[in-house]
Amino acid sequence: KNQVEQSPQSLIILEGKNCTLQCNYTVSPFSNLRWYKQDTGRGPVSLTIMTFSENTKSNGRYTATLDADTKQSSLHITASQLSDSASYICVVFDRGSTLGRLYFGRGTQLTVWP
């Protein structure tokens, strides 16, 4: 069964600190993995997209890693800001269908305190 599991479910950190969010997946065949940021009451916004051959990609203070062998990914946030408070969703794209299925994790709810 294709699944995407994220941990932790929620996380509270102080402003300026770093944190790392985890994603494990069992989706096959794998095409790419995305990390989205979803603010409360808003739609998800893409942070990074990585294909099978990429094992790290950065977008400002966000750095995503991918280990396609162990089917694990992480999102590292550096020098957190209050505006980083949001849900971070790991999404895996399955290239095995015409539509191209997206499998969503439940997200990690990050809260940054001043």
Next chain:
Amino acid sequence: EADIYQTPRYLVIGTGKKITLECSQTMGHDKMYWYQQDPGMELHLIHYSYGVNSTEKGDLSSESTVSRIRTEHFPLTLESARPSHTSQYLCASSESSSGRKTYNEQFFGPGTRLTVL
């Protein structure tokens, strides 16, 4: 910032009412999608469209219906709303995958928060 819009942003209605949630995109994307998301849960695909006059049901069974008469417009309709329909509804669009465009990146609208009393 993606050019995909949803209206209304918030809707509170009584049981039995007919409602239409609007979704429009100005990116010329062929594919469009509707997702349903409950608090703390993952997004579930309820409808999608490959293009004009194409509509398909997604993974999660839904009593809603959709239409795709124009490329840019993908409205979702509930003929008779019930409290079980209370949820957030997210619309998304993407280009058709071709050649080097293998990411199939989906761009999401801001969502409609529906509450049925």
